[in-house]
Amino acid sequence: MAVARDRRPSLLRRAGLRDGRPDVDSARIADAVAELRNRSRATLQDRLHRVRMTLGLAVQAGLAAALAWVVSHQLLGNPQPVFAPISAVGTLAASVGQRLRRTVELIVGVAVGVFLGDVLIYFLGTGGWQLGLVVTAAILLTIFFGASVAIVIQAAATAVLIVTLSPSTQNLEFPRFVDAFVGGGIALLVTAILLPLNPLRVINRAARPALDLLAGQLDITAEALRNRDRASAQRALERLRENKEELATFTEAIEGAKETSTLSPARWHRRSELTHYAEAADPIDRAMRNSGTLIRRSVTMIEDEESIPGPMPDAVAHLAEAVRLLRHEFAVGAEPEQARERSLRAVSEAGRAYAEGVGFSGSVVIAQVRTTASDLMVASGIDQEEANRLVRRSFGGEPEKATGPTEQGSAPKPPTAPPVG
Numbered sequence: 001m002a003v004a005r006d007r008r009p010s011l012l013r014r015a016g017l018r019d020g021r022p023d024v025d026s027a028r029i030a031d032a033v034a035e036l037r038n039r040s041r042a043t044l045q046d047r048l049h050r051v052r053m054t055l056g057l058a059v060q061a062g063l064a065a066a067l068a069w070v071v072s073h074q075l076l077g078n079p080q081p082v083f084a085p086i087s088a089v090g091t092l093a094a095s096v097g098q099r100l101r102r103t104v105e106l107i108v109g110v111a112v113g114v115f116l117g118d119v120l121i122y123f124l125g126t127g128g129w130q131l132g133l134v135v136t137a138a139i140l141l142t143i144f145f146g147a148s149v150a151i152v153i154q155a156a157a158t159a160v161l162i163v164t165l166s167p168s169t170q171n172l173e174f175p176r177f178v179d180a181f182v183g184g185g186i187a188l189l190v191t192a193i194l195l196p197l198n199p200l201r202v203i204n205r206a207a208r209p210a211l212d213l214l215a216g217q218l219d220i221t222a223e224a225l226r227n228r229d230r231a232s233a234q235r236a237l238e239r240l241r242e243n244k245e246e247l248a249t250f251t252e253a254i255e256g257a258k259e260t261s262t263l264s265p266a267r268w269h270r271r272s273e274l275t276h277y278a279e280a281a282d283p284i285d286r287a288m289r290n291s292g293t294l295i296r297r298s299v300t301m302i303e304d305e306e307s308i309p310g311p312m313p314d315a316v317a318h319l320a321e322a323v324r325l326l327r328h329e330f331a332v333g334a335e336p337e338q339a340r341e342r343s344l345r346a347v348s349e350a351g352r353a354y355a356e357g358v359g360f361s362g363s364v365v366i367a368q369v370r371t372t373a374s375d376l377m378v379a380s381g382i383d384q385e386e387a388n389r390l391v392r393r394s395f396g397g398e399p400e401k402a403t404g405p406t407e408q409g410s411a412p413k414p415p416t417a418p419p420v421g
Helices: 002-016 025-075 083-094 099-124 128-144 149-165 173-194 199-227 230-240 244-263 265-303 311-331 337-356 360-379 384-395
Strands: none
Touching: 025 083, 025 173, 083 173, 099 128, 099 149, 099 173, 128 149, 199 230, 199 244, 199 265, 199 311, 230 265, 244 265, 265 311, 265 360, 311 337, 311 360, 337 360, 337 384, 360 384
16 A cells, blocks of 8 residues: 555656656647547537538428328329439438429439430340440430439439339339429428428528638637737638638528528518528628638738738727628628628728838738728628728728838838729
8 A cells, every 4th residue: 555655646746747847748738638629519519500500401301201202102002102202302402492493303304314214225125234324325415415413313313213123113104203293392392381491590590600700710810910820810711711611501591592482472571681691692702702811911911020000900800790790680680780880990990000001911901801891891781882982981081102202211101002892
């Protein structure tokens, strides 16, 4: 027992000390563990958000599959109604926002697959090489006529089913056509009448990741400018460059909501509200791109050790808050007045930073603050020309270019910021 008591302090000493010196790695290890813990928590939140995003679609798909099976089996007497549920799920899940078009594509693809399968079976019989030839012909024919990817896949899949099942299943072609109609029709019925999703809720959930990403990286950039932390700004730039998934989800949600408000009588009253989001998609995309330029030039400004006036990080932080306010006011259906005010405050701070003096990269950052603020104003429903006018006024007017040499002993004028665009 005495030996055990002597070992325990020794182990503790080895954990905290190394040859009598403090263990300098402990802080680094603790930071790494904390970062991993935060990353795991963020990943779990992202996954739960994706589940909430697709919950309505999953319920729609389940209901459509069940109804398609019942209609095909009970009402139409199909003893093996496999294709109808598949068509219903394919219509709902494969083309959110284009479900009517998806139904047509299913039927066209089935027609091509049935035609090629029947013709080649009639002349060549069935077998492995015949199957390969049918699939190849279906793909090449549909591509030749400029069909979409969905039609190509459906034609090839139907051809496979015709070739493989025709020898054992008689009169397969007609039920396949009927099932395509039934499945697609049931999917549209569920979407439009039985279980229409709230289009605004769908868009709000889809917009949140994109706008939160933009606001978060602008916040990080503002703090990086205050602390001249190049690594932090570079990480924000790299993260913002990975925004394709968030933007694609947002755009797809807008298309799906527009379709729902068109097909579903219960959602017709939402059309005017959806107009705000539909018109905001492009300026939000531009704000993302211009913010990327802002962050990239912030990295360069820190690298080149240019002067960073105090108002400049504040301007970027105000942009981040404007993005958050825009998301919130859209979500609650309010006029985005606070987002507009905060965008113009960002421009005002940028004007103060410009007046204090900036270098080349700093002038680009200021220009991108103005341009991004203009994008956010347009996203809030302001006309582009009016947004540019308000931005110029908040900035303090267009700065005059130096036309001659500076006076003796006076500081040179900073370069003129590029125009808002």
